[in-house]
Amino acid sequence: MPKDELKDAYKLIGTRPNRPDGLDKVTGRARYGADFLVPNMLWASVVRSPHAHARIVKIDASKALALDGVKAVVTRADLPTGLEGEDLNLQDNTLAGEFALYDGHAVAAVAATSQLIAHDAARLIEVDYEILPHVIDVDDAIRPDAPVVRKGAADASVPEGSPPNVVRQMDFGHGDVEAGFKAADLVMEQTFRTEATHQGYIEPHACVGQLGADGKGDMWLCTQGQWYIRRMSAAVLGLEAAQLRVTPSEIGGGFGGKTTIFSEPIALALSRKAGGRPVKLVMSRAEVLRATGPTASASMDVKIGMTKDGRITAASVVFRMQGGAFVGMSPVGEALSCAFACYDIPAVHHMGYEVLANRPKAAAYRAPGSPMAAFAVESLVDELCRELKLDPIDVRLKNGAREGTKASYGPKYKQIGLVETLEAAKAHPNYQVKLGPNQGRGVASGFWFNHGGETSVSVALSEDGTVQVSIGTPDIGGLRASVGLMAAETYGIPFEDVRVNVVETGALGVNEPSHGSRATFANGKALHEAANQTIKEMCRRAAKKWGIEPDAVEWADGAARPAGDNAGKFPPMTIAEIAVGMGASGGPIAGHHEVTMGGAGASFGTHVVDVEVDPETGRTTILRYLVVQDAGRAIHPSYVEGQYQGGAAQGIGWALNEEYVYGKDGRLQNPLFLDYRVPVASDLPMIDTVIVEVPNPGHPYGVRGVGETGITPPLPAVANAIAAATGVRMRHLPMSPPKVLAAIKAKKGG
Amino acid sequence: MVEVNLWSGLRRFTGGEQVVTVEATTIGEMLDALIAAHPGLEPFLGDGMTVAVDGEVITAQRDAPVSEESEIFLMQRLKGG
Numbered sequence: 144m145p146k147d148e149l150k151d152a153y154k155l156i157g158t159r160p161n162r163p164d165g166l167d168k169v170t171g172r173a174r175y176g177a178d179f180l181v182p183n184m185l186w187a188s189v190v191r192s193p194h195a196h197a198r199i200v201k202i203d204a205s206k207a208l209a210l211d212g213v214k215a216v217v218t219r220a221d222l223p224t225g226l227e228g229e230d231l232n233l234q235d236n237t238l239a240g241e242f243a244l245y246d247g248h249a250v251a252a253v254a255a256t257s258q259l260i261a262h263d264a265a266r267l268i269e270v271d272y273e274i275l276p277h278v279i280d281v282d283d284a285i286r287p288d289a290p291v292v293r294k295g296a297a298d299a300s301v302p303e304g305s306p307p308n309v310v311r312q313m314d315f316g317h318g319d320v321e322a323g324f325k326a327a328d329l330v331m332e333q334t335f336r337t338e339a340t341h342q343g344y345i346e347p348h349a350c351v352g353q354l355g356a357d358g359k360g361d362m363w364l365c366t367q368g369q370w371y372i373r374r375m376s377a378a379v380l381g382l383e384a385a386q387l388r389v390t391p392s393e394i395g396g397g398f399g400g401k402t403t404i405f406s407e408p409i410a411l412a413l414s415r416k417a418g419g420r421p422v423k424l425v426m427s428r429a430e431v432l433r434a435t436g437p438t439a440s441a442s443m444d445v446k447i448g449m450t451k452d453g454r455i456t457a458a459s460v461v462f463r464m465q466g467g468a469f470v471g472m473s474p475v476g477e478a479l480s481c482a483f484a485c486y487d488i489p490a491v492h493h494m495g496y497e498v499l500a501n502r503p504k505a506a507a508y509r510a511p512g513s514p515m516a517a518f519a520v521e522s523l524v525d526e527l528c529r530e531l532k533l534d535p536i537d538v539r540l541k542n543g544a545r546e547g548t549k550a551s552y553g554p555k556y557k558q559i560g561l562v563e564t565l566e567a568a569k570a571h572p573n574y575q576v577k578l579g580p581n582q583g584r585g586v587a588s589g590f591w592f593n594h595g596g597e598t599s600v601s602v603a604l605s606e607d608g609t610v611q612v613s614i615g616t617p618d619i620g621g622l623r624a625s626v627g628l629m630a631a632e633t634y635g636i637p638f639e640d641v642r643v644n645v646v647e648t649g650a651l652g653v654n655e656p657s658h659g660s661r662a663t664f665a666n667g668k669a670l671h672e673a674a675n676q677t678i679k680e681m682c683r684r685a686a687k688k689w690g691i692e693p694d695a696v697e698w699a700d701g702a703a704r705p706a707g708d709n710a711g712k713f714p715p716m717t718i719a720e721i722a723v724g725m726g727a728s729g730g731p732i733a734g735h736h737e738v739t740m741g742g743a744g745a746s747f748g749t750h751v752v753d754v755e756v757d758p759e760t761g762r763t764t765i766l767r768y769l770v771v772q773d774a775g776r777a778i779h780p781s782y783v784e785g786q787y788q789g790g791a792a793q794g795i796g797w798a799l800n801e802e803y804v805y806g807k808d809g810r811l812q813n814p815l816f817l818d819y820r821v822p823v824a825s826d827l828p829m830i831d832t833v834i835v836e837v838p839n840p841g842h843p844y845g846v847r848g849v850g851e852t853g854i855t856p857p858l859p860a861v862a863n864a865i866a867a868a869t870g871v872r873m874r875h876l877p878m879s880p881p882k883v884l885a886a887i888k889a890k891k892g893g
Numbered sequence: 894m895v896e897v898n899l900w901s902g903l904r905r906f907t908g909g910e911q912v913v914t915v916e917a918t919t920i921g922e923m924l925d926a927l928i929a930a931h932p933g934l935e936p937f938l939g940d941g942m943t944v945a946v947d948g949e950v951i952t953a954q955r956d957a958p959v960s961e962e963s964e965i966f967l968m969q970r971l972k973g974g
Contacts, residue, residue: 299936300902313969315900342974399974476969492901507974553898553966554945592950594973659973739954841949851974 155632156844159781163623163643164393173393176349176365177425184351185214185254187413187424188261189406190268191434192243192250195277195501195809196290199243199250199270206267207253212260215416216268217409218251223381230378232469236504237379237408243272244292244468245501246810247433249406254413254422277501277809281465282336282442284308284500292468292499310470311497313479316459317549318490323457327448331527335519336875337858338802339440342508343793343821346395347431352410353421354380360387360411361421367397367617368656372404373648379408380415387411390647391617398793399507402656405435432814436506437803439464439473443519445482449527453538457490458483458551460519464512465498466505473497473505478512481855482520483551484590485561485747486542491551501809507658510591510851514794514858518876521587521859526872535586535863536569539749543588560773560837561588561747567833568749573769581755582766583867588749589855593848594659595740599652600669602630602677603733606726608719610634612643612670615654616662620789620850621782625663626670628778629844633674635701636718652737660848663778664839665740671843676734684728685716742841746848748772750791750856754864761884763799763865769831775839775847783849788830790853796822797854798861802877895923895959898966899934906933920944921955923965943968 167173204216219238226234234240239248251268255261276290283289291307300312324330350364360382366372369389377384394401410424426435444461460482466472479493528535543561550556565588568574578584601613612630616622623643631638655661682696685703689696695710696703702715725732753766770787777783800820804812813819838845858876866872871886897913904911908931915930917923928935944951945966951957952971959965 299933312902313900314902315969402974471970474972477971480969480971507972509974511972511974550948552945552968554948554950554964557948592971592973594950594952594971596952659971661973739952741949741951741954741957743950 153632155628155638156776156778157780159779160624160638162621163627164618175346175395176392179351179363179392181351181421183420185256185413185417185420185422186258186261187252187254187410187422188265189249189409189430190251190265190270191430192239192246192248193810194243194272194274195246195279196275197243197272198275199239199241200273201271202251203269204251206269207264210260210264210267212256213253213264214256214420215254215413216251217412217416221412221416222379226378229471232504233375233404234379236469237404237406245503247430247503249409249434252409252413254417278308279500279502279805279809281440281463281498281500284465284498285463285496292501296470296499298470308499309496310499311475312495313476314492314494316492318457320457320459320490320492323490324448327456328451329527329531330446330448331523332444332446333523333526333874335443335445335522337441337515337518338876339437339502340797340801341432341437341819342396342398342400344396344398344400347426347428348405348435349425350407350410351421351423352407352414353419354411354415355419356415358382358386362387362389362407362411363392364407365392365394365401367394367401367619367658368654369648370615370653371402371656372407375404376408376411379404380411388647388649391645394617394619397619398509399511399658400436402658403436403506428816429814432819433811434503436504438508438511439466439505441478441515443515445519445523447523447527449531451531453531453533453541455486455488455542458488459492461494462516463496463498465500465502467502468499469504470499474512478516480552481513481590482516485539485544485588486551487544487548488542488551509790509793509854513589513591513855514797517587517589517855518858518862521856522862522874525585525859525863525866536565539588540565556745558837558840559745559747560835563835563837564588564747564749564771564773567835568751568769568771571751571769571833573751573753573767573831576753576767578753581758581868583754583864583869585752585860585862585864585867586749587856587860587863588747589852591660591746591851591855593664593743593746594661595665595743596655596659596661597653598665598669598740599654599735599737600666600673601651601733601735602670602673603731604677604718604722604725606722608717608722609640610636612641613646613650614643614666615646615651616657616666617645619657620786621779622657622662622666624782625778626666629667629670630674633671634678634718635699660746660850661743664743664842664846664848667778667844667846668740668742668842669736669738672736673734677732680732681718681721684721689713742839744775744839744841744847746773746852748852748856750860752860752864754861754868756865756868756883758887761880761882761887763878763883765795765827767828767831769833770853771833771835772849772852773835773837773847774849775842776836776845777834778844778846780834783834784832786849787832787853790851791830791857792822792827794854794857795827795861798858798876798878800877800879895961895963895965897923897927900967900969903934903937907931917959919955920951920957920959923959943971
């Protein structure tokens with residue numbers, strides 16, 4: 144779709160109506176996972192390993208079962224055997240088998256008539272452990288003599304003789320890298336490290352599960368994907384998927400962490416053992432941090448060659464990432480593919496290792512792997528720019544990926560908007576602000592692939608001509624408003640005449656979760672098909688009434704109309720007029736579309752941040768922050784801006800403060816928000832945004848996903864700004880005040 | 894015949910070739926033909942992999958068409974948040 148064609152072509156798309164879930168949320172009426180209550184409900188409490196690595200010798204639940212009010216206890220012995228691959232991983236993480244693999248690993252669970260009794264009973268379950276050696280740090284875990292997390296876990300990509308905790312290995316690239324480095328005027332090579340961080344959603348995991356002896360069950364929970372929960376829970380418990388109905392609640396944040404199961408099957412298993420009584424399981428914050436998916440920690444070597452005029456001649460990376468004690472959880476492949484995605488480089492090479500460690504099973508977190516890769520690569524690009532005295536935006540413009548560029552991960556790009564984000568950032572007033580003492584400016588760009596995925600949508604006319612849309616992806620960032628706008632635009636009716644419902648697994652075909660920045664893109668594209676089915680049917684019914692051929696009827700502004708004078712002279716027949724008589728004219732009018740969606744457009748963004756660093760304390764203050772990102776087409780610009788701001792806020796937290804801190808005993812030391820410090824409103828200025836629109840040719844409205852790229856540039860952008868403010872280069876996140884102060888002192892001392 | 898660009902690490906299963914040619918009209922046929930020609934690739938061509946055709950990243954679409962003109966890359970698995 145040409146860019147000019149997209150501009151101002153719509154009546155509703157691009158406007159900012161009130162959010163349809165606003166009143167529910169500000170009045171407290173919206174129901175989140177923990178708000179769900181049903182009669183006769185029991186409460187669950189989970190017993191978790193206090194050890195990073197241990198053999199479970201014996202579990203004795205007799206004292207717990209003797210407590211008045213206790214109705215059931217489950218351990219791994221209550222789950223089916225014979226699972227393989229990721230299903231076995233999920234089961235192993237739901238309830239430990241022979242080994243507890245991390246601090247917080249679920250070992251047993253109890254259901255009782257009150258939450259208090261359940262917690263008391265959990266304390267009465269006695270577990271004998273044989274403590275085993277553990278390993279936490281990724282660079283320690285990759286050593287040949289490291290404690291072995293899981294024997295024989297490596298896949299076929301790992302050559303024999305590799306360190307025992309290396310379970311996946313990968314490499315790819317193109318061009319002659321060594322020749323490229325020789326052609327450079329300056330080659331720099333550095334090592335960067337990032338610590339594990341949590342998605343930090345405000346709403347803890349919560350569910351109510353009910354499962355009868357007949358294998359039929361229901362679950363209500365907060366999730367990003369009810370079909371994933373159904374499939375995974377059914378696999379872990381040996382159920383038939385269709386017999387388990389999963390209904391999503393409103394969701395208080397997910398960011399990738401709620402695309403999978405953690406303790407949800409425990410509620411179902413307890414229910415089945417308690418005679419089918421529903422069981423509620425709500426995690427505490429400490430349980431969320433100890434036992435649900437953080438992202439990986441990373442150790443990364445980067446080498447880049449550049450000419451004096453700023454042309455990148457070659458680049459290479461070696462990434463090591465741990466994603467906990469379960470194979471396949473580290474996003475090292477994604478990180479490698481994103482590392483140089485912003486650049487047009489003639490020769491690149493990527494090498495990656497996935498490493499096991501005694502940490503929780505990592506989950507996806509907003510552009511998995513890309514923020515770490517960007518921290519390493521964009522920091523080193525900045526170092527090269529500073530050494531060669533080149534403007535960081537000009538260097539990125541000189542080397543930036545464009546339509547037709549061979550991406551660092553192989554294929555050629557279609558229409559993309561990186562250059563437009565760089566130009567907009569350079570032209571923004573923030574880039575011109577004069578900085579004072581101890582202040583510095585940082586620039587970085589970022590990338591995410593975006594995704595389409597399995598999608599099923601239905602639309603149905605109501606008798607009064609209003610429209611209901613059923614979607615299967617929870618609304619984690621404005622989805623209902625965006626789908627409502629696209630539906631209203633397609634029909635030519637007011638936004639207020641559309642209601643979008645997020646429905647349960649019994650109501651639609653399979654949907655992937657709201658992940659991969661796909662929800663607005665994929666639902667919008669499927670909705671467009673489904674709505675056009677109903678428009679075609681409405682035109683057919685109007686034609687029948689008018690006694691003309693269906694092809695002689697067209698749809699515009701919410702009504703069927705004769706297509707030209709030759710079709711006959713009839714007044715427009717509105718959607719309400721057709722709907723009110725649809726029972727008599729042939730029956731209900733509905734449309735649906737199911738597809739594995741292609742056409743997702745790649746996403747790029749550029750961030751500019753100004754900071755001030757207190758040389759006495761090492762504290763970094765964000766003075767101003769600018770996000771520029773390509774949205775393809777912003778359906779509801781306020782939500783797009785919200786995604787940009789949210790991504791930036793999370794990235795700033797990752798850059799400055801957030802980290803998992805483990806003791807020598809392998810136990811997590813900061814499993815509370817008091818000690819695991821996410822940014823709060825007073826830490827941040829208003830984050831400025833610019834929406835660039837380079838339409839995605841793979842979408843009827845030009846949409847690109849916008850949910851993930853925004854978290855990618857903040858890590859290096861803030862590091863680059865701190866380097867500019869202090870003269871010290873921080874290569875290990877987080878850049879917390881003590882670490883920055885120590886670096887400043889070390890520089891002065893040197 | 895379609896040309897398939899593998900990632901470098903797979904060369905040891907294809908006799909050192911990083912670009913492999915097979916007879917196929919869909920991604921599914923292409924993957925089956927790759928395994929038939931190079932059985933060592935089988936563990937890598939399941940859920941842990943992504944295919945890009947003409948610049949578009951595709952997952953789990955075995956019926957997606959490919960042709961002699963297609964630019965095809967096998968990539969590491971991609972998982973979004």
